[in-house]
Amino acid sequence: MKHAIIGSGAIGIFYGSLLVKAGEDVHFLLHSDYEYVKENGLKIDSKKLGNYSLDKVNAYDNTEKMPACDFVFVCLKTTENKRLLPKLLPPLLGNNTIVVLIQNGLGVEKDVAAMFPKIQIAGASAFISSNKIGPGHILHLDHGNLVIGNYNVQDLNRLEKLAEIFSIQKIRCSATEDLNKLRWRKLLWNIAFNGMTVVLNCQTDALMASPVLVNLSKQIMEEVILGAKACGVTLDENLPDEMIDYTSKMSAYSPSMKLDYDYKRPMEIHYIYDVPVAEANKNGYYMSKVDMLAQQLYFLEDQQRK
């Protein structure tokens, strides 16, 4: 099967490399790393999978040169969807292409479906700690499971088959989850930790070392659970404790939004904060602290632009 990877940050490179390892025909769209990757390929430093390199990959700087694919993986920041997808996607779409959005936040699929009303879309959440550390070079710190949720794909067997391909070594991929539930579950972590590390200018370890911030993080996650519930999604009430536990055991980590802020890139506030707040609101529950965090983030982004 033919696969296209759009957006070659840590997520795109990692999951694209898994497909290559599985023997699939993978085509990478690159931007600033194009020349380097074309020459040198990709490099993944991973304790979990062992370090590995892909010396020769199909690298492109333009989707018009790429083939139509069975699967197109969108691994861009959601802040880029509106600007880039109308230009990037069309050359990759065949009659039966499935576009998989490995992105964060709520409501992304709906907005992409509005841009491309005829395509088949799935969403996916990557439960991974990884950072890009050089051109075509990523550090896979831990975890790595991928969960796919269907949006409007008709043949679910194709998603099941895809999940099998991704399940390599210690990485597990499933395609069975309810997309809405999957998105809300991932939001639990993202809403609490992405924004707070930006506003308080720290990494996750500092938050977890502070009883006050452990408490606040749990309060925020409890709000998200109530927000999800208002939207008809039941999340396990033990999740906040589990996520605190999980995050406490992680080494010092800068979530993607913290890196975006540090590197003066736009933050994914819209899909990670605004849409969940608006959806919960529409269904009668106001996530007060989440909304406050979003407003603080918009302020900081604005100050940075000045």
Add this chain to the structure above:
Amino acid sequence: MKHAIIGSGAIGIFYGSLLVKAGEDVHFLLHSDYEYVKENGLKIDSKKLGNYSLDKVNAYDNTEKMPACDFVFVCLKTTENKRLLPKLLPPLLGNNTIVVLIQNGLGVEKDVAAMFPKIQIAGASAFISSNKIGPGHILHLDHGNLVIGNYNVQDLNRLEKLAEIFSIQKIRCSATEDLNKLRWRKLLWNIAFNGMTVVLNCQTDALMASPVLVNLSKQIMEEVILGAKACGVTLDENLPDEMIDYTSKMSAYSPSMKLDYDYKRPMEIHYIYDVPVAEANKNGYYMSKVDMLAQQLYFLEDQQRK
């Protein structure tokens, strides 16, 4: 009448200097500025009152050398009350002394009364923009009215008389307000702007230039109004708009908590945030955003200590 000023920051110097101007017998307790003020007196730069100097003031470095007074004005940061008042107050207390706490926050009077069960206490809120800019030297930027609320003073005429003494030139002082209402009204501004300038590392002008932060500030003030209401205090619902208007017209200003944070001094989180949150909670209303702001402040203070 004899007056003692405990705590010679911007508030203590300003209101002490008004008493001197009014011809009262005023005794200043100084700490780091003692030697300087003993030699050089006090200097107040004020557009509103005109600049003035008090070349010779009664300066002390120890309350044991000071006389018992009719009025003792406590102008310390509330963070110092517990540590300093047991030592500082006793020499100043006569049979009929009234201790006036010109301090911020809720519940301060109650805690001081618990330390000194027999004394008469009043609380006061200073509605003033002023900063200390050198030893014995303050800049009075704007406003300056003082409102006194009774805690357990028996002869209210004495507070009325005091208010008259303070009403000099364009400064107005009244002694008629319900203390609890006075404290909550001042909290409206302090809760919204003190903490937010610390967490977002900015001055008031940046907040007021941001529609997002104007909105968030109003939401926080609306929470405080509901918190006050739960505690039986009715504040005017137009106050948030009035305070936004007032703050927008102020020049760039660092509230006292921002200065405390910048200079690595303890912040008055307890009386400005914790006590109001706890009081409202006890009466059935949870000030969610206010509590979040408090938790962010505790985290930042803790990080700074490290």
